[in-house]
Structure formats: structure tokens, C-alpha cells
Amino acid sequence: MGFSLMRNQKFMPTIKHLLIISIAINAGLLLKLLHHEHEWAGLPGPDTNPKNEVRLVKDVLHKAKPATDQYINLDHGDPTMYEVYWKQMGDKTTLVLSGWQSISYFSDTKNHCWFLEPGFANAVTRLHNLVGNAQTRNYHIVVGTGSTQLFQAALYALSPSNAPEPMSIVSAAPFYSSYPLIIDCLKSGLYKWKGDASKFNKDDPYIELVTSPNNPDGSIRQAVVNGSGGILVHDLAYYWPQYTPISFQANHDIMLFTVSKCTGHAGIRIGWALVKDKEVAKKMTKFIEISSIGVSKDSQHRAAKILDVIADTYEHTEKFDKSTLFFHYVYNEMAKRWRQLRSAVSKGQTFNLLDFPVEKCNFSGQRFGTQPAFAWLKCEKSIDNCEKFLKKHKILTRSGTNFGSSEKYVRISLISHKEEYDEFIRRLSLLSSMNSPHE
Amino acid sequence: MGFSLMRNQKFMPTIKHLLIISIAINAGLLLKLLHHEHEWAGLPGPDTNPKNEVRLVKDVLHKAKPATDQYINLDHGDPTMYEVYWKQMGDKTTLVLSGWQSISYFSDTKNHCWFLEPGFANAVTRLHNLVGNAQTRNYHIVVGTGSTQLFQAALYALSPSNAPEPMSIVSAAPFYSSYPLIIDCLKSGLYKWKGDASKFNKDDPYIELVTSPNNPDGSIRQAVVNGSGGILVHDLAYYWPQYTPISFQANHDIMLFTVSKCTGHAGIRIGWALVKDKEVAKKMTKFIEISSIGVSKDSQHRAAKILDVIADTYEHTEKFDKSTLFFHYVYNEMAKRWRQLRSAVSKGQTFNLLDFPVEKCNFSGQRFGTQPAFAWLKCEKSIDNCEKFLKKHKILTRSGTNFGSSEKYVRISLISHKEEYDEFIRRLSLLSSMNSPHE
Numbered sequence A, B: 001m002g003f004s005l006m007r008n009q010k011f012m013p014t015i016k017h018l019l020i021i022s023i024a025i026n027a028g029l030l031l032k033l034l035h036h037e038h039e040w041a042g043l044p045g046p047d048t049n050p051k052n053e054v055r056l057v058k059d060v061l062h063k064a065k066p067a068t069d070q071y072i073n074l075d076h077g078d079p080t081m082y083e084v085y086w087k088q089m090g091d092k093t094t095l096v097l098s099g100w101q102s103i104s105y106f107s108d109t110k111n112h113c114w115f116l117e118p119g120f121a122n123a124v125t126r127l128h129n130l131v132g133n134a135q136t137r138n139y140h141i142v143v144g145t146g147s148t149q150l151f152q153a154a155l156y157a158l159s160p161s162n163a164p165e166p167m168s169i170v171s172a173a174p175f176y177s178s179y180p181l182i183i184d185c186l187k188s189g190l191y192k193w194k195g196d197a198s199k200f201n202k203d204d205p206y207i208e209l210v211t212s213p214n215n216p217d218g219s220i221r222q223a224v225v226n227g228s229g230g231i232l233v234h235d236l237a238y239y240w241p242q243y244t245p246i247s248f249q250a251n252h253d254i255m256l257f258t259v260s261k262c263t264g265h266a267g268i269r270i271g272w273a274l275v276k277d278k279e280v281a282k283k284m285t286k287f288i289e290i291s292s293i294g295v296s297k298d299s300q301h302r303a304a305k306i307l308d309v310i311a312d313t314y315e316h317t318e319k320f321d322k323s324t325l326f327f328h329y330v331y332n333e334m335a336k337r338w339r340q341l342r343s344a345v346s347k348g349q350t351f352n353l354l355d356f357p358v359e360k361c362n363f364s365g366q367r368f369g370t371q372p373a374f375a376w377l378k379c380e381k382s383i384d385n386c387e388k389f390l391k392k393h394k395i396l397t398r399s400g401t402n403f404g405s406s407e408k409y410v411r412i413s414l415i416s417h418k419e420e421y422d423e424f425i426r427r428l429s430l431l432s433s434m435n436s437p438h439e
Helices: A015-041 A080-088 A118-131 A146-158 A178-184 A278-292 A297-315 A326-345 A386-392 A418-432 B015-041 B080-088 B118-131 B146-158 B178-184 B278-292 B297-315 B326-345 B386-392 B418-432
Strands: A095-097 A140-144 A167-171 A191-196 A206-211 A230-235 A254-258 A271-275 A358-360 A367-369 A374-379 A409-413 B095-097 B140-144 B167-171 B191-196 B206-211 B230-235 B254-258 B271-275 B358-360 B367-369 B374-379 B409-413
Touching (some): A080 A326, A080 A418, A095 A297, A118 A140, A118 A297, A146 A230, A167 A178, A278 B146, A297 B297, A374 A386, B080 B418, B095 B297, B118 B140, B118 B297, B140 B146, B146 B167, B146 B230, B146 B254, B146 B271, B146 B278, B178 B191, B271 B278, B297 B326, B374 B386
Parallel strands (some): A167 A191, A167 A206, A206 A230, A230 A254, B230 B254
Antiparallel strands (some): A095 B095, A140 A271, A254 A271, A358 A367, A374 A409, B140 B271, B254 B271, B358 B367
8 A cells, every 4th residue: 555745746635545544643652752751760861950869870880890000999988889789770769858957957856866767777777677686666866968977976875074083985906997086086085095905904884885896807706805894886887797697686786887888888877876875975966967967967867768769679579589688698699709818819828817616697588608798717837928029019908916916917998899809809819819019 | 424343243354444543653652642741841751760760859848937836946057048949940950870880989080189070160169160269270179068068178188297286277266166066076186276366376377267258247357367377268258249249260279169169069079179299189178088088979960060050050041041040030039038138137126237348249240248158146135145045936047155255146048948047037037126125
């Protein structure tokens, strides 16, 4: 059935012509609709203001594998490993914030922690209840600009304001390298860093920082001083099932957590404290009020969204692919990285790693040993300064001396981009299998 | 032309039938498309995950007028006045954040301030260039969790770490009530609050905080000590054309600004410092690194978006209604509130307000006197304790004693919701016209 429309030929539309035109219109409309659907499958399309969307394209692209002569920086614990998971989740964690949000300083005037967003508090409680790593019942939640601010808030709340001497702050070596820096930064008269808890004189009042799993070495920790005047602050940043078996529900007086090491969103700068004593929670809140007039609402909204999606992957399994179970996904990645690391180290006698006892994880039901976010690597043989040795081979790490330990040790971040990690393993394997490396 | 399809009647479609079906499909597709367009005109429609959008409906609804027997809280400078403007701007300032954003700690490893988002730095520079209130050329930008954190960063950067005595910090009374609290909070050995700058002994080294326009009294300030060992920190939170004429482009060594008082987004917790000396900027950055490992990226993205839209209302006028010029809009609102306030006070002899000299604003071209975000109200006659007097009449304010001044004065926030403000004015008018009020 031919159809042609010649110029100068008088055109009288027949029903056939109309049908064809109509079908053509249908096709056009269908194409436009498909284009719309395509947009919804991803993020807002070109009809919306492109400026409304801040996409850090550089963050989502696969990082190029570092060239052989390039430095690999594994000094910081930058959790860029997590990008792949969140990219894979597409728009499930997308957050839309309107221009008139976050005007007021106040989030919840009925809560002692008046800058705590109720949605964030709910998400925190929900996630702990799901994972079973910490009790939340009868606890007060205090939100902070990362757990770093909460740690200072705890010191402020626990140190008497009128004591003749500053309160002693201790932590068993090897301890988190930032503790001394943060504590002594302003030469506070309220508290003072006194170093390794295992060498502390028990007669004075003190605060002991118990980091478990520990940064830098991944060990599971208990208080070591056990003096009568002691107060404990538990930093549980790494007490999540991708790093260690959840063997008990923690119920310490003050427990610190951070989004950075739980979900990988370090740039959001959100941490939270679970605090038993109401007066301590109030004083911590006061510190955050004085030092930053509260905590970003936008960050709390983002954190709430992310924690809720993690819980959703377990509690609304009908909506998610099984491969998106958050802790399972990240657990597998950590397990793989630790296999690669142990295999590289076992190629020779150059390096040594701690072994971790196998325990049952009440969350996943699996039995495994801690697979920390950092490796605490020891250089053996003639290598005295491990950081210097690795730096010569273009691997940047943090020397054990920063953690109250020896320069035979370094801390190495294991949660960077895969491309960086693979190149690190390649270099470490080579060094490991060298016969007699020298500094 | 009738058309019917009877059951059991054998149907052989004719071209006519096909045409009608095709036209029906056209109509259906058109309707669906119109529905889509409708969604895009506003915010994401029902096809997207409703949880993706956090809208604080309570924030955008008009606040109910406080009942006559309800307290009105004008103690804090909560800038809820700004909600109306941003609501009116609809989705122009909407921000979409993807789940994989804000993973890394780092924003710009090439910048000394490695946690500064380049987009935020650009927006800050653009806005200052538009308004002309501060030089940005040859300045280093440091971002902070509000200007409160930056203020502490400046003290840390400017106080020598090895001096025998803590650095003296002073500010002319009446001074911002939080200065003493923040400075002495941790009993720092680096610096110490020494109170009213006008009573300070000039021989010691010191840091003078110059807040201009001043909080609480709105006065335009210069340094008062002028000692040889002095360092100045300028808090210019209110140096914006809605509050005061922009009579010169500030070029002080350290200038602090905050989104809270510029755009009204206090809950975003973002401030910035313009710093001349690179080493000072580096030390300020170090403080923020130690105290909170940087500043929320999400908040910086939001702030950048908002500052950019403000600049857009002036620089892309073709896209905006003239009534949306940000500073003009807020200037008019402040002018109206000050007219209402002065009218209420002039009804009797109970209260008194400062007068501000009229100057030309280089930004708007208008001549006007400062119209501060706070009223610094004096109670006259027999009222000795102004805060107590107003509290009895259910108006909560902050006593002059908190600002190093007398209890004859109170500071009253003028930037709350309109409904609260109107009720405040109604009550103040009544008190003002009372013949002889007593405490």
C-alpha cells in the first residue's frame, strides 16, 4: 500500500492518510514517554534544572589504576572502597532537599539534644536493633560532627570543671594516633593526655578510651586500667559486621559510632553517641552547642536516608536484589581484601600480620576472625623503619610511632578504591618475596 | 459516525476503526505526558521514591499566631523569618544528592583547606564580588561548621603554642554573649577571655574581636584597644545589605562570615573565613582537621546552591521576577520590622532604642541606617531588670548582663517568624503605652 504526497498535487486527506498520521503521532508520543521513563530510572533528566543536581562525577568513575611509579596513599582511612556499593544502589539513596529546609537552628525542642533530627535518631535505633551490636533502649542519643566531636564532648562532660588538676586521659597502646593531638590541641585545663593505659598509675581519676575493634591493630579490647576512679568511653566505630563478628550487644556507659566507618560516608561528617546517663548526655549536648551550635541538619537527613536504606535491604528484601544486602556485600569485599593481603604477606619473611580468633557473628550467623579496616603490618628482618621502607617503594602508610608503638609497625588503610588496593597488593607481594630486603 | 463492538459479533477492523483506536491511543499518551510535565513543574512526582524527599512540612506552613498567654521566645537569633522567601523561590534552590556522594573525607587535595568544596568557594567569591562587602582577591577561604568553629580556629591559629601565659582575648562591651563561653569552655592554656576591650591593659599581647555590625547592639565597630601587640579578628556575620549599608569593601586580616545570618540557613551550619595570611589559614585548617576532620560536604553543596541562586537573582534577572531579588526582599522586610518596632517603642516612655546614622549603601544605592537582626532595647523609668519585666509579659529575651552590659538592656531577636513578630509588637506596644509600668 503505497503512499506519496507530491508537491503541487492537491491533497485531500482520506481516512487512510489520517490513520497514518495518527500512528505517526502515537510513535512520537511513545518515544517522548520512553525518554521520560528512562529519566526516572536514573536521576532527574534535562527537564529539571541541571544545577539542582550536584553529581561528583569524578567520585563515581572508576579510579584509574595507579601507575607503577606513582605513590599510593594508604596513610588515611579514607573509605572510598564503599563508592562501588552506593553507585550500584542507584537512586535508592538519593535525597532531595528543598531550599527552605535547614533554616532553624532547632531540630527537636522537646529533646535534651535539641539539634538531633528525629529521623536520624530513628534510623540509628533501627540499625542497631537490626545488627544487634549495641543496646539503644534507655540510652540517650547525641549527634555530632563525626565521632571526633563527640569524643571531645565526652571528655568535656566527664571532666570536673573545678578539679585542681586536669583529668588524665589514657588508652592502651597501640592507640588511635589522633587521640593525643585532639586532647592536647588547646592545652585544656580540664583534661590531659597521659598516654598508654597499661602504664597508668591507678590512684588518680582518669578516663580510659577503649577502642574496639582497635584502631590501628583491629584487636578486640576491654578496659586495662580498672582503677577505682576510672570512667570509660568506648569508641565502637568499627563494631560492625563487615569488620568483626558481632558477638554481644554492647551496653557500655558511653559508646561512640560514626557513619564514616559504618556506611563509608566520611564526607557527611556525622557520628552519634549512645549515652546511659542523662546528665552526661546533656553536658555533651552543651559542648556541641558551644563549639558549633549543633550539627548540620542536611548531613543528618543524608545519614538517616542511608542508614534506613541499609536496614531496608534486610527488612524489605522483596524490594532489593539479594546481592545488595549491605553488610554482607561489604563483608565479602573485606574478606577478599584480607585474603589478598595474607597471601601477599605469606610469600616471604619480610612482613608479619596479627591473627584474629574466629568467633560466631550473631548478626550473620557466620564464623570468622576480625577483618579490620586497617592492617597493622610488622616489618621483619633488617627493616627497622617500616614506614620509610614502604615509602621508598611508593606506598604511604602511618608509622607505628604515631600510635605509641614501634617504627617496626605501620598502619595501612585497606578500604581505599579497588584499583589502588590491587596495585598495593601487587607491590607488597613483590617486596614480600624479595630475599633480603634492606631499608 | 457510531462505533460499537458487540459481544459474539465477529469483528473485522476497518481503516475507520483503526483510526479511531489510534486517536484514542493518542489521547491516552498525551494525558500521561501532561501528567509527567505537571510533576516536573514542581518536585519529583509519585513515580519516584517518596522517601527520597525530606520535606519539613511543619517548616513551610505558616506558623500559627501565638496565643495571648503563650511565651514568645526571642532569646535566640533563630532566622526563621527567611523561610517565607525560600518557600516562595520554590524548587529553584532544590538540591539532589546521590547516595554515592560525600564518601571521601577530601574535597580538594590541591587546596591547603583540603575539605573545602570548590563549588562552595566559588559561590562565596561570587557573592562577595556581587555585594562588594569584602575583598576576596588574595584571600584564602577556610570553611567551618558555622562561624563558631572558625572563630575557635582563628584563636588556635593566632595564639602561640609555647607562650608562658595564655593569649588575652577581648571585645568591646556589649559583646556577643557566646564569646566568653566558647573561649573559656575548655580552660585552654593557649588563650583566655579577658572581657571588655575598652578596659584592657595594652601592654600584653592580645586578640581583639571586632563584630561589625555588632551583636547585640548593631553598632558599626572599629578596634578599640590599638595596642602594639594586638591581632584583630573581624566577625562580619551581619555585614550584608539587608542589615546595614555596605559603605566599604572590607579587607581585614581575618574576616568571618556565616550562612546563618546571610541567607537564613542556620541549620546548614556553614561559615567561612577570608584569611590574608597563608600560614594562618593553614593553622585554622589544622584546627578544623583536628576538631572535626573537616566540614560536611552536603552542607557545603547546599550552601553553594543557595549562594549561587542569590547571585543569580541579580545576575540572571531574565530568569527571575523582580520581587525575588534576595537582598532587596529581606531589606524591605527588615525595614518594615524596624518601623513597627520604633512605632511601638515611641508610644510611651517605657523603652528606648539606639538611633543609627544614615549612610549610602554602595550595593543598593539607597541611603539608610543600620537595621540590625537584634534590637538592643533599654527599659526606662523604674524597670531595673528588663529581661525579668518582659518575661512577666511572656516575652523571652536575653539580658544585657550576658553581653557585659547592664540588666537595663535586653537583646531581642527580630528575625523570627512573622506571626511571632507581630504578636511581639502588639505586646510591646501595650507595655510601651502603659503609664507607669513596674517590675
